Structure formats: C-alpha cells, structure tokens
Amino acid sequence: MPGRVAIIGVGCTPARATTPYQSFKELMFEAAQRAYLDAGLEAHEIESFVTCAEDLNEGLSIFDEYTPDQLGAVQKPMHTLAQDGLHGIADAVMQIQSGLVEVVAVEAHSKASNIRTPDWILDYAVDPVWNRPLGFNPHALAGLEMNHFLHETGITSDQCAHVTAKNRTNALRNPLAAYPARLSPEDVARSPVAFHPLREIEMAQTADGCVVVVLASDDRARTREVKSPPVWVRGVGFANDSPTLESRDWLRAEYCRIAAQMAYRQAGIHNPAREIHLFEVDDTYAYKELQHLVALGVYSRPGEAGRAAATGGTRPHGETPVNVSGGALGMGSTLEATGLYRVAELVAQLRGQAGPRQLPRVKLGLAQSWRGVPTTSGAVVILGAE
Amino acid sequence: MGMRRVAVVGAGITKFMRRALETPKELAWLASKAALDSAGMSLDQIQGVVHGTAPDAFDGLHMKGEYLSDGSGGWKKPYLRCYVGGGTGVYAIAQGWFHVASGLFDTALVVCEEKMSTCLPHPQAAFLTIFDNITEQPLKPNLLWIFALEQNRYMARHGITVEEIARVSVKNKHNALGHPSAQLGAELTVKDVLASEIMAWPVHRLMVSPTSDGAAAVVLVAEDVAKTLTDQPIWVQGVGWCLDSTYWTNRDLYYPEYVEKAAWMAYKMAGIREPRKEINIAEPYDPFAYKELHHLEGLQLAPKGQAPKLLADGVFDRDGDLPVCPSGGLLGVGNPIAAAGTMKICELFWQLRGEAGARQVPGKPRRGVAQAWGDLMQVGTVVVMGTEQPA
Numbered sequence: 001m002p003g004r005v006a007i008i009g010v011g012c013t014p015a016r017a018t019t020p021y022q023s024f025k026e027l028m029f030e031a032a033q034r035a036y037l038d039a040g041l042e043a044h045e046i047e048s049f050v051t052c053a054e055d056l057n058e059g060l061s062i063f064d065e066y067t068p069d070q071l072g073a074v075q076k077p078m079h080t081l082a083q084d085g086l087h088g089i090a091d092a093v094m095q096i097q098s099g100l101v102e103v104v105a106v107e108a109h110s111k112a113s114n115i116r117t118p119d120w121i122l123d124y125a126v127d128p129v130w131n132r133p134l135g136f137n138p139h140a141l142a143g144l145e146m147n148h149f150l151h152e153t154g155i156t157s158d159q160c161a162h163v164t165a166k167n168r169t170n171a172l173r174n175p176l177a178a179y180p181a182r183l184s185p186e187d188v189a190r191s192p193v194a195f196h197p198l199r200e201i202e203m204a205q206t207a208d209g210c211v212v213v214v215l216a217s218d219d220r221a222r223t224r225e226v227k228s229p230p231v232w233v234r235g236v237g238f239a240n241d242s243p244t245l246e247s248r249d250w251l252r253a254e255y256c257r258i259a260a261q262m263a264y265r266q267a268g269i270h271n272p273a274r275e276i277h278l279f280e281v282d283d284t285y286a287y288k289e290l291q292h293l294v295a296l297g298v299y300s301r302p303g304e305a306g307r308a309a310a311t312g313g314t315r316p317h318g319e320t321p322v323n324v325s326g327g328a329l330g331m332g333s334t335l336e337a338t339g340l341y342r343v344a345e346l347v348a349q350l351r352g353q354a355g356p357r358q359l360p361r362v363k364l365g366l367a368q369s370w371r372g373v374p375t376t377s378g379a380v381v382i383l384g385a386e
Numbered sequence: 387m388g389m390r391r392v393a394v395v396g397a398g399i400t401k402f403m404r405r406a407l408e409t410p411k412e413l414a415w416l417a418s419k420a421a422l423d424s425a426g427m428s429l430d431q432i433q434g435v436v437h438g439t440a441p442d443a444f445d446g447l448h449m450k451g452e453y454l455s456d457g458s459g460g461w462k463k464p465y466l467r468c469y470v471g472g473g474t475g476v477y478a479i480a481q482g483w484f485h486v487a488s489g490l491f492d493t494a495l496v497v498c499e500e501k502m503s504t505c506l507p508h509p510q511a512a513f514l515t516i517f518d519n520i521t522e523q524p525l526k527p528n529l530l531w532i533f534a535l536e537q538n539r540y541m542a543r544h545g546i547t548v549e550e551i552a553r554v555s556v557k558n559k560h561n562a563l564g565h566p567s568a569q570l571g572a573e574l575t576v577k578d579v580l581a582s583e584i585m586a587w588p589v590h591r592l593m594v595s596p597t598s599d600g601a602a603a604v605v606l607v608a609e610d611v612a613k614t615l616t617d618q619p620i621w622v623q624g625v626g627w628c629l630d631s632t633y634w635t636n637r638d639l640y641y642p643e644y645v646e647k648a649a650w651m652a653y654k655m656a657g658i659r660e661p662r663k664e665i666n667i668a669e670p671y672d673p674f675a676y677k678e679l680h681h682l683e684g685l686q687l688a689p690k691g692q693a694p695k696l697l698a699d700g701v702f703d704r705d706g707d708l709p710v711c712p713s714g715g716l717l718g719v720g721n722p723i724a725a726a727g728t729m730k731i732c733e734l735f736w737q738l739r740g741e742a743g744a745r746q747v748p749g750k751p752r753r754g755v756a757q758a759w760g761d762l763m764q765v766g767t768v769v770v771m772g773t774e775q776p777a
Contacts, residue, residue, distance in 0.1 A: 003488075003489075049629075054442070054448065054449055055441060055442045055443065055515075056442055056443075056448040056449075057448075059515075059519065060515060060516070060519065061441040061442070061443050061512065061513070061515040061516040062440070062441060062469070062470075062471035062516050062760065062761055063469075064469070064470055064471070064629060064761065064765070065471065065516065065632055065761040065762050065764060066518075066632050067629075067632075068629050068630070068631055068632060069631055069632050069633065073629060074629075074630060074631045075628055075629070075630055075631075075643065075644060075647055076628065076629065077626070077627045077628055077629070077648075077651070078470075078627075078628075078629040079468055079469065079470045079477055079481075079627060079629075080468065080469040080470060081466060081467065081468055081469070082449065082450070082451045082467040082468075082469050083451070083466060083467060087466060091466070091468075091481075093488070093490075094484045094485055094487075094488035094490055095484050095488075096488075097484075097487075097488035097489060097490070098389060098390070098483070098484040098487035098488040099389040099487070100389075100484060100487070100625070100655075121448055122448065123448075124442075124446060124447055124448035125447065125448040125449040125452065125453070127453065128445075128446065128447065129409070236490075237464070238464050238465070238466070239462065239463060239464050239465065240452070240455045240460050240461065240462070240463065240464075240465040241461070241462060242456055242461055242462075243452050243453055243454075243455050243456055244456060254462060258462060258463070258464075259464075262464065266490075371449070371452065374452075375449060375452040376452075377452055377455070377465070
C-alpha cells in the first residue's frame with residue numbers, strides 16, 4: 001500500500017441490548033474519550049472525522065449535524081458515510097494516503113433500542129416499485145438466500161447450527177458482548193424456525209453501542225509522546241454487487257469476494273487461510289459466516305466451510321479461528337458500528353490485550369462486514385502487528 | 387505537497403425539473419452516462435464510484451445509497467455514499483479526489499442525484515426531521531424560517547436592504563436562461579422580486595430556489611490517465627470542508643465561519659494567498675438569494691458586509707470582474723439538493739474549458755471555486771479547480 005497507515009487508538013462502549021442510561025451523544029462521547037486516551041492524543045490534534053450512519057436508523061435526517069460537539073470535531077472536517085464502519089476505515093486510509101491529513105477519527109454507533117419498529121424501517125430499504133408491494137418481512141430474503149446456499153453447496157442446516165453455538169459461546173469471554181450464551185449445536189437445531197430454513201436464534205439481535213477508531217500516518221503514529229502499540233492497516237477493500245434482487249448473485253457473496261481481492265492485492269496475500277491468523281467476518285445470519293468465508297477464499301470449496309464449522313476448525317483454537325469476539329450473533333448487531341467492533345477485536349488480539357480470548361501468535365487479522373438485507377454492500381480490512 | 391494530481395475529464399447533467407418522470411436510478415444513470423461520454427470513457431474503465439444524495443426521507447427509502455448503487459454505475463465495484471446534507475454535491479468531489487489522490491484508484495465517477503418530487507405534498511415536510519427532536523421539532527420549524535432568521539441577522543448587522551438582496555435573484559435567473567438544464571431562468575427586475583409573496587420576512591418567494599429532480603456527475607482521474615484522455619484536463623487544485631457545532635442557535639449567524647475555514651483549507655492546498663486576485667469565477671451556494679452574498683464573504687471574495695455593494699456595481703455579472711454563478715445557480719438552474727452542488731462543479735469544468743456556450747464568461751478564466759453549504763447552518767464544502775496542473 002502507498003504510505004503506511006496505522007490504527008493508534010480504539011475506544012468502545014460495551015454493546016448492550018438497551019442503554020436507557022445514555023443518549024447516542026453520550027455513547028459517542030464515552031467511546032471517543034476512550035479512543036483518544038488510547039491514542040495518546042487530545043481531540044484538537046485530530047484533523048478530520050468520519051461518522052458512519054443511516055438517517056432512518058437515527059430518526060434524524062442529515063445525521064452529521066449531530067456529531068461534532070461530543071467528538072471534539074467542531075469547525076473541523078467531518079462527513080457522513082452512509083456505510084458500515086469498515087468503509088469508514090477505508091475512507092480514513094484514503095484521506096491519510098492522499099497526504100491531505102495525518103490523523104483521522106472514525107465513529108460509528110448504534111442506538112437500535114430506540115427504533116420501535118425495526119423491521120418496518122428495514123422494509124423501506126426494499127425496492128419500492130418491484131418488491132415492497134409484495135409485503136414480505138425483509139428478513140425473509142435471508143431465508144431465501146440461505147435455502148439457495150444450502151441447496152447449491154450441500155452445506156447442511158446442522159452445520160450452520162454450529163456457527164451460532166460457537167459464536168454465542170465465544171462471547172462468554174468477551175465483556176463487550178451483549179448476547180453471550182452457553183449453547184450447543186443441538187440447542188440451536190431444536191429452536192424454532194423464523195424464515196425457513198433460517199432459525200430465529202441464527203439471526204443476530206440488535207444492540208446499542210459505539211466505537212471510535214483513530215488512524216494516523218506512519219510519521220504521526222511514531223512521534224506521539226504516549227504510545228499504544230500501533231496496528232498497521234495492511235489492506236482495505238469495499239464493493240457492491242447489484243442492489244436489485246432479480247439480478248444479483250444469490251449463491252456467492254460477490255461484494256465480499258471483490259472487496260477481499262482489493263484488500264489482498266494491497267496486503268500481498270495469496271493464500272488467506274495460511275497467511276491470516278484470525279478472521280472476524282459478518283455473521284448477521286449464521287449461514288452468512290460460511291458464505292463469507294468462501295467468498296474470502298478461506299475455503300476453496302463451499303462444502304469445506306460447512307465441514308470446518310462442524311468439526312471445530314473455526315473455533316478459537318481450531319485451524320482457522322473465526323469470530324473469536326462472538327461475532328454479531330454473540331456481541332449483537334450494532335448497525336453501522338458492527339464492522340468497527342470487529343476491528344476493535346483485531347486490534348486487541350494483535351496488541352496481545354485480548355485477555356481470556358487472546359490467541360497465540362496472531363500477526364495478521366481480517367475483518368469483513370456486510371450491510372445486511374436487502375443490500376449487497378461489504379467491506380474488508382486487513383490489520384497487521386508489523 | 388507531493389500529492390498525486392487529480393483531474394476532471396468529463397461532466398454530465400440531466401435537466402433539472404419539478405417533477406421528473408425518470409426514477410432516481412434513471413436520473414443517476416443519465417448523468418453518469420453523459421459524464422462518461424464527455425470523457426470518452428466506458429463504465430468498465432471506472433474503478434470506483436462515489437455517490438452523493440441528501441435525506442433519505444425525500445424518497446421514502448432507507449439506505450438510499452444502496453438502492454441507487456446500480457443506477458450510479460456502482461455494480462460489482464467499490465462504491466461509497468458520502469453525505470453532508472446540502473454540502474454533499476461539492477463534498478463528493480473532495481471524496482472522489484482523495485479516492486484517486488490516495489493511489490487506491492486511478493479513475494472515479496462521482497455522481498449526485500436527488501428526486502424531491504416523490505415527497506408529497508411537498509418535500510418541505512421532510513426537512514422537519516433535520517431538526518433536534520427534543521428541543522426544536524416541537525416548534526415545527528421549517529427551512530424558510532431559519533433562512534429568514536439568518537438573512538435578517540445578516541441584513542441587520544451590516545445595514546443591508548432587501549433590494550440589495552433581490553439583485554441576486556435577478557442576476558442568477560437571468561444567467562440561467564443560457565443553461566439548457568435550467569428550471570427557472572427568467573428576466574426579472576428587482577421590483578418583480580420584491581412584489582413576489584413574502585414567505586417569511588424578509589424572504590420573498592423569488593429569493594428561494596425551487597425543489598427539483600435531477601442529477602449531475604463528473605469523472606475524476608489520476609494525472610497519467612488524464613493525459614491519455616484529453617489535452618484539456620481541468621485540475622482539482624484544492625478541497626476543503628468544515629462542520630460547525632450542532633448548536634446553531636448559539637452562534638452569530640451573520641457570518642459563516644465554517645465556510646471561511648473550509649475555504650482556507652482548499653486555498654492553502656491550491657497555493658492561493660489572495661483569493662480575490664487569484665480566482666476568476668465563483669459558484670457559491672445560493673439556495674436563497676442572500677446566501678450567495680453571505681457565502682462570497684465566507685469564501686474571502688468580498689469583505690464582510692460588502693458583497694451587496696460589489697453586486698450592485700456589476701462585479702459579479704457574467705462579464706464583470708468576478709463572475710458569480712454564471713450557471714444561474716440554484717435560484718435559476720434549480721436545487722435538487724446534492725445534484726445542485728455538483729452542477730456547480732460541472733459549470734466550472736465547462737467554463738474553464740471554454741465550453742460553456744451562451745454562458746461562457748469572457749477572458750479565458752484560469753481558476754474557479756465552487757462551494758456548497760448544508761446541515762443546520764453548519765457545513766461548508768469548497769473545491770478549487772483550474773487549468774494549471776497543481777505543483
């Protein structure tokens with residue numbers, strides 16, 4: 001990559017099912033304070049800010065209006081990306097590599113508990129002419145896609161059950177997680193179906209929370225007085241497939257494959273399964289974890305992903321650890337902040353600060369996000385300790 | 387500064403109108419296709435797409451950027467939707483600029499689209515949701531009110547009259563007669579403007595830009611690509627943006643400090659020390675007549691409180707010393723929020739290439755500035771473009 005960029009600070013509030021004790025501004029303030037302290041910087045030293053938000057999730061139009069004061073961004077460059085937090089990381093990397101600025105803060109949050117009718121809000125994301133009049137719950141799209149995915153790949157519903165059991169169990173070791181639970185694959189398999197063949201327990205539940213990440217140029221990362229160990233951005237990628245249900249690829253996560261190719265090219269990665277030590281991939285619906293691992297090139301044949309999940313290959317001490325944090329199933333789906341919670345996990349692991357979740361010999365990790373139904377929008381970030 | 391140089395090599399625009407028959411996706415694609423055609427490029431040659439569009443509430447769409455992605459050309463490609471309210475149309479160029487300047491992309495398509503007419507009975511209602519839902523929304527504010535407040539403050543502080551402000555509408559609506567995309571070009575007099583209905587004192591109907599449907603797009607490429615495409619690239623010389631505090635009611639609205647900061651960010655990058663001498667054309671944001679003058683002061687192109695006088699002296703006419711909104715601006719061409727800002731970028735591109743036809747300003751302009759504004763009297767976005775390759 002031209003011009004190295006480092007993550008020098010991360011601050012999170014714990015993801016929680018509801019946060020009646022804090023407004024969204026207070027969540028942002030808390031995460032920002034933690035991130036700036038971690039980076040060893042004062043707010044005024046940050047030159048540019050990015051917030052990742054969608055108006056209808058906030059219940060406010062033009063959301064960046066409500067960001068500057070609590071982030072220390074008053075009269076500074078700040079803009080919204082109506083994208084996931086990982087797109088925000090890519091945005092910050094580009095700002096720094098262009099030579100425009102040296103330090104950028106990326107913010108994303110969720111106050112999902114304020115949304116009274118989340119499925120109706122999501123319905124407004126469905127094509128208003130062709131699809132919305134059909135009157136289905138948008139999560140049904142995930143059921144349809146899962147059905148096609150299982151049928152085409154030979155992966156079984158029982159193999160998918162292992163994903164939920166693993167991620168919820170992993171979350172028991174993560175104090176930031178909202179939905180830890182000791183679950184067995186049998187517990188999952190016995191639970192009720194929501195959108196055939198997708199079970200309700202296989203759908204990530206929303207949570208509130210905020211993450212702020214501070215990125216800096218190579219020079220700036222090294223010349224701070226207080227130093228947290230920098231974590232290097234080795235590659236970023238993002239892409240969209242077709243937004244139209246009728247013309248997209250329902251089997252392969254094309255957005256993820258294209259984004260990964262872009263990031264691998266920058267990081268010089270040819271064999272992701274061997275070269276990357278830890279994957280934090282989107283698991284908004286359990287089967288998505290497997291579909292995304294295939295699109296990332298971790299498994300050359302889809303069937304291998306299903307077998308690996310069932311035989312423990314993706315557990316924390318398996319061959320390819322996936323979602324040690326607990327993923328969205330364990331931590332909660334935090335709207336646009338979902339990707340940044342994964343970045344927070346990678347940073348903790350790469351710095352050796354992941355406590356009871358710490359994996360040995362982690363040098364390179366990958367975070368991947370997807371913006372949920374009905375979109376085909378995803379991003380990939382690769383982080384390294386060196 | 388050692389930055390990778392970025393050029394605009396193509397621009398395209400749809401007609402701006404009150405009620406377009408095209409869907410939002412179609413509008414975005416018409417502008418994208420026109421920009422690609424003018425650059426002599428195909429969509430395959432575009433590595434990344436930057437999209438800009440303002441509140442989702444207009445279209446009744448959640449994740450509007452995702453919905454518009456294929457219409458904008460962002461299919462199986464890196465695609466981003468950036469967003470700073472009304473400032474989006476100019477900010478998107480800055481976003482496209484650092485896509486290319488970073489070295490991650492060699493080519494980027496920037497397309498901004500807005501379809502306000504689907505919001506019934508009038509998009510003004512959707513604007514209620516931009517206000518704080520605890521302290522402001524219960525008062526049922528609308529944009530006319532807050533602009534009236536700001537215009538009043540600007541006039542009171544400097545002793546400016548409504549007649550002086552009305553001249554902006556006269557000039558811009560006249561200029562728009564030469565623009566094939568224009569919605570509201572007209573020959574008017576100051577008297578006509580003042581005879582129009584008072585919406586919220588001191589704002590008259592003819593001092594307000596219309597609600598519009600439309601799209602505009604530009605193609606940005608790296609220096610080495612530009613040289614293979616055209617011998618008339620227009621260079622992005624500077625970009626700047628700045629967001630002020632949420633608490634707009636606690637600020638003195640007579641002067642936009644955030645525009646000044648954004649302008650100096652862009653000017654510094656462009657190596658401009660004396661903006662009034664070094665800039666040949668300005669396209670400041672004019673959703674309301676006084677806004678053009680207010681923004682010219684923020685852009686350092688007129689001393690505080692002096693813009694109305696320079697306007698009356700003809701300095702800002704198309705054949706004046708500093709042509710301002712030769713396109714016809716938002717008052718004349720129309721105001722499909724995000725697309726209106728990009729329309730100003732398109733205008734600079736055509737003016738600097740000498741391709742503006744009936745709107746061409748005399749004297750071979752070499753450098754222009756475009757600016758947009760948005761949020762709660764809060765954000766300034768600035769782009770400087772010129773015929774000379776940046777150092």
